[in-house]
Amino acid sequence: MRKVTIKDIAKQLNLSTSTVSRALRDSHEIGIETKRKVLELAEQLDYTPDPVALSLLNSHSNDIGVIVPDISNPFFAIVIAGIEDVAFAEGYHVVIYQSHDDYEREVLNVKHIYNRRKDGFLVAVATNTTDFSHFKNLHDKGFPIVFFDRIYEEIDTHKVAVDDYEGAYNATKHLIDQGCQRIVHISGPPHLLISKRRLQGYKTALLDHGLPHHEEYVWSTHFDSQQSIEVARELLKSAIKPDGIFAASDNIAIGCHAAITEAGLTMPKDIALIGFSDLPMAAMLNPPLSSVAQPAFEMGRSAAELLIKLIKKPNENTQSVTKTLKTNLVIRASSLRKR
Amino acid sequence: MRKVTIKDIAKQLNLSTSTVSRALRDSHEIGIETKRKVLELAEQLDYTPDPVALSLLNSHSNDIGVIVPDISNPFFAIVIAGIEDVAFAEGYHVVIYQSHDDYEREVLNVKHIYNRRKDGFLVAVATNTTDFSHFKNLHDKGFPIVFFDRIYEEIDTHKVAVDDYEGAYNATKHLIDQGCQRIVHISGPPHLLISKRRLQGYKTALLDHGLPHHEEYVWSTHFDSQQSIEVARELLKSAIKPDGIFAASDNIAIGCHAAITEAGLTMPKDIALIGFSDLPMAAMLNPPLSSVAQPAFEMGRSAAELLIKLIKKPNENTQSVTKTLKTNLVIRASSLRKR
DNA sequence: TTTATTTACGCAAACGTTTTCGGGAACGGT
DNA sequence: ACCGTTCCCGAAAACGTTTGCGTAAATAAA
Numbered sequence: 018m019r020k021v022t023i024k025d026i027a028k029q030l031n032l033s034t035s036t037v038s039r040a041l042r043d044s045h046e047i048g049i050e051t052k053r054k055v056l057e058l059a060e061q062l063d064y065t066p067d068p069v070a071l072s073l074l075n076s077h078s079n080d081i082g083v084i085v086p087d088i089s090n091p092f093f094a095i096v097i098a099g100i101e102d103v104a105f106a107e108g109y110h111v112v113i114y115q116s117h118d119d120y121e122r123e124v125l126n127v128k129h130i131y132n133r134r135k136d137g138f139l140v141a142v143a144t145n146t147t148d149f150s151h152f153k154n155l156h157d158k159g160f161p162i163v164f165f166d167r168i169y170e171e172i173d174t175h176k177v178a179v180d181d182y183e184g185a186y187n188a189t190k191h192l193i194d195q196g197c198q199r200i201v202h203i204s205g206p207p208h209l210l211i212s213k214r215r216l217q218g219y220k221t222a223l224l225d226h227g228l229p230h231h232e233e234y235v236w237s238t239h240f241d242s243q244q245s246i247e248v249a250r251e252l253l254k255s256a257i258k259p260d261g262i263f264a265a266s267d268n269i270a271i272g273c274h275a276a277i278t279e280a281g282l283t284m285p286k287d288i289a290l291i292g293f294s295d296l297p298m299a300a301m302l303n304p305p306l307s308s309v310a311q312p313a314f315e316m317g318r319s320a321a322e323l324l325i326k327l328i329k330k331p332n333e334n335t336q337s338v339t340k341t342l343k344t345n346l347v348i349r350a351s352s353l354r355k356r
Numbered sequence: 357m358r359k360v361t362i363k364d365i366a367k368q369l370n371l372s373t374s375t376v377s378r379a380l381r382d383s384h385e386i387g388i389e390t391k392r393k394v395l396e397l398a399e400q401l402d403y404t405p406d407p408v409a410l411s412l413l414n415s416h417s418n419d420i421g422v423i424v425p426d427i428s429n430p431f432f433a434i435v436i437a438g439i440e441d442v443a444f445a446e447g448y449h450v451v452i453y454q455s456h457d458d459y460e461r462e463v464l465n466v467k468h469i470y471n472r473r474k475d476g477f478l479v480a481v482a483t484n485t486t487d488f489s490h491f492k493n494l495h496d497k498g499f500p501i502v503f504f505d506r507i508y509e510e511i512d513t514h515k516v517a518v519d520d521y522e523g524a525y526n527a528t529k530h531l532i533d534q535g536c537q538r539i540v541h542i543s544g545p546p547h548l549l550i551s552k553r554r555l556q557g558y559k560t561a562l563l564d565h566g567l568p569h570h571e572e573y574v575w576s577t578h579f580d581s582q583q584s585i586e587v588a589r590e591l592l593k594s595a596i597k598p599d600g601i602f603a604a605s606d607n608i609a610i611g612c613h614a615a616i617t618e619a620g621l622t623m624p625k626d627i628a629l630i631g632f633s634d635l636p637m638a639a640m641l642n643p644p645l646s647s648v649a650q651p652a653f654e655m656g657r658s659a660a661e662l663l664i665k666l667i668k669k670p671n672e673n674t675q676s677v678t679k680t681l682k683t684n685l686v687i688r689a690s691s692l693r694k695r
Numbered sequence: 696t697t698t699a700t701t702t703a704c705g706c707a708a709a710c711g712t713t714t715t716c717g718g719g720a721a722c723g724g725t
Numbered sequence: 726a727c728c729g730t731t732c733c734c735g736a737a738a739a740c741g742t743t744t745g746c747g748t749a750a751a752t753a754a755a
Contacts, residue, residue: 094427303617371735
């Protein structure tokens with residue numbers, strides 16, 4: 018049972034494929050009666066144009082790609098939901114790629130996207146990517162790319178991120194307001210731009226409020242709770258004895274949360290804890306986790322809108338825009354000492 | 357800067373495209389010297405065959421699809437990781453589709469998969485799908501399909517699931533062993549096969565151990581923590597006063613966990629709680645959550661292996677197999693009263 | 696009636712490959 | 726010198742679609 022093609026319709030109606038094609042696209046140079054017959058038969062045979070043939074012909078696919086490190090990270094899952102929201106409405110299908118934070122996989126993903134004639138892609142770059150030529154080459158050819166969250170600044174295209182600096186500043190200030198004196202920051206991978214900016218917000222907040230900044234107060238781990246619980250255990254065993262922790266992500270915060278509980282300490286009395294992103298999970302913890310909320314869904318929407326604009330009119334508005342979204346401090350029991 | 361094609365190579369070498377094509381595939385009917393020149397130039401020009409053209413020609417794409425309700429559910433994210441693991445090794449690329457538990461979206465996804473000439477797909481069906489003809493039609497055409505987790509029994513193809521009945525039985529028995537008398541089951545959407553089987557395991561365990569089964573002890577909700585926290589609040593306000601809860605998923609259990617804490621009750625003393633799946637999150641809660649572990653990664657691997665077998669040799673082994681994976685009871689503080 | 700214009704359709708090329716068929720040249724055997 | 730192989734390679738069709746161009750018939754303008 019093969020798929021029905023335009024040829025089948027042509028044959029049955031004693032027409033040429035060109036006529037059928039034109040009739041289906043409602044061309045003015047086709048007789049009204051012929052059109053009717055074609056449309057009718059197409060309907061009856063449940064004809065749908067072959068997207069692969071169209072791809073070959075037009076060099077596009079109506080697919081857009083999105084590369085994220087890991088879909089199991091709820092933050093990215095929500096961003097993708099936002100992307101799908103606008104892409105779907107615009108008639109695009111979004112194809113999800115995981116880099117698993119691995120450079121090689123990311124390169125493979127980019128090649129797949131290009132070879133399969135996707136119309137463009139959105140990407141949050143992998144942790145260990147240091148060579149960006151796979152992006153640069155495509156961008157130089159005019160291929161539409163939008164960076165989000167984990168952005169790379171050196172390529173002149175649209176970017177969407179949150180104000181990491183401000184979010185981190187506010188989180189740290191909040192901890193200071195709660196009377197914390199020894200505030201530790203557990204950062205993500207150090208070379209990531211978002212890590213740097215959050216670290217900077219943390220440092221500046223300390224200095225602005227007359228607290229000293231010790232290098233030993235800055236720890237670092239990956240963005241997942243499995244690994245961060247180990248780091249948190251180390252931290253609690255160390256001589257630092259923090260009374261406040263600002264974690265660079267909710268997953269890291271969740272690891273801290275577990276380690277603190279495990280150590281028999283209580284939040285917020287012994288340690289005030291705050292995370293970053295405000296994942297749905299945060300409110301479910303015991304005690305509920307404070308966090309810097311990121312508009313993840315909105316980030317996805319914005320990024321997709323920019324990409325689609327880039328695809329549809331590549332020539333106008335050649336100015337690339339960098340959209341910075343605002344964060345929102347959500348205070349819950351894990352950090353709230355005073356009222 | 358167009359992509360380099362076989363024609364470009366042919367032109368530069370004064371050869372026909374057929375010769376170049378054959379040279380690249382190392383055909384024996386091409387002169388050794390010609391081969392060398394072609395390979396060399398192809399290397400130099402960084403030639404890669406166009407997958408779209410190949411798709412059109414061969415009616416396949418080396419892509420396999422996977423349809424899940426929601427990638428933000430860590431269970432599915434892990435299954436997908438398992439799928440990618442074997443698919444990648446076999447040279448397939450996996451394209452992820454989300455149905456968002458919506459029938460219409462699922463139908464659209466299936467169409468996309470078929471139209472784009474994917475080689476086959478794996479699917480965990482959407483909650484509100486009651487009409488399965490979009491699967492049936494394709495299966496009748498010989499299109500490779502494998503069901504996993506949320507399977508549909510009426511179609512004669514490979515299926516991979518866990519022993520839900522046994523897992524539920526063991527969880528319930530464990531609660532009974534801990535001295536629980538009023539054990540409530542919070543089920544997923546009732547018409548889902550996995551919901552039915554888990555419910556059945558729960559019931560049978562009660563009866564086998566001389567506990568009465570009350571219909572009012574069975575509650576139901578969606579498979580996400582947002583909605584289940586509401587249900588759990590209702591439950592705790594009701595007259596039932598459960599001393600044990602078996603939740604049909606970890607997400608549901610997490611909702612219960614939050615609601616129980618919120619109500620000022622403690623686990624496992626007031627209520628012993630156990631979930632299903634043993635998501636990474638379970639161990640991070642306070643107190644840590646007991647759960648029936650599912651081999652999610654292995655489920656993905658098995659399903660992918662079966663699908664690829666189906667794709668590569670559609671004719672041999674026409675017997676469809678149903679693979680049932682074993683669960684594993686993981687007991688943590690949320691349910692452990694005795695030692 | 697002749698000429699110009701419109702109407703309605705078909706032919707063929709193009710997108711990038713693979714593959715069937717065929718054929719010229721060189722070579723071996725008689 | 727002739728025939729049968731073997732070795733290399735090219736022409737063309739096929740996958741499904743769109744579109745520029747050509748053209749016959751019908752209609753309008755002269």
